[in-house]
Amino acid sequence: MTIEATKVIGKAVPILEARDKVTGRAEYVDDMKAELFVKILGSPHAHARIKSIDISRVGKSPQ
């Protein structure tokens, strides 16, 4: 197959998100309104089945 016959290889393909970036619409992390915090909680039990997760204390932390 020649290069001319391919859809992308050897072609200048428009950048999909270019319009968003050039208009200032693209959202970067610092542009997001809310800031969330994540904590990864590991299970104290190896090879166990999760029946439920108690998130009541987490729900009380400041939004």
Added chain:
Amino acid sequence: MAVVATKRMINLKVNGKEHTLEVGANETLVEVLRERLRLTGTKIGCNRGECGACTVLIDGEPVLSCLTLAIECEGKEILTIEGLEDPETGELDPIQEAFIENFGIQCGFCTPGMVMTAKALLNRNPDPSEEEIKEAIQGNLCRCTGYTQIVESILAASEKMRRC
């Protein structure tokens, strides 16, 4: 004891729209644009006047909005990246089109500042040389280092604008 006014009501004209806001004496223009008016197209890169990501036009001149206090802007015309697009038709400014067509964009973080600097340049010099373009954008850093395509984009934009 003297009472120091720490806040003041100001009128800001941004992209043709009037806003009346109470701003702190130490609030920068970029903070007001981003946090109060939610115009987050203007970026904060370094927040100390080194990177140019926060460039906006005030009365047609490119300024670093991170080093400009909002209260200094009373009665002035501010143009941000959001104001370049035609609000009715969604038509882009020829500079924006040229950046898309000439791959003057990589991560996009410097793009709004670059485009605004280019806008100011082409307003005062519609036919700049490559050297003049490089001189104009020397205060805008692109950490993807896509400068070649950025200069090509601005050259293409100047041709586009002179044609129409």
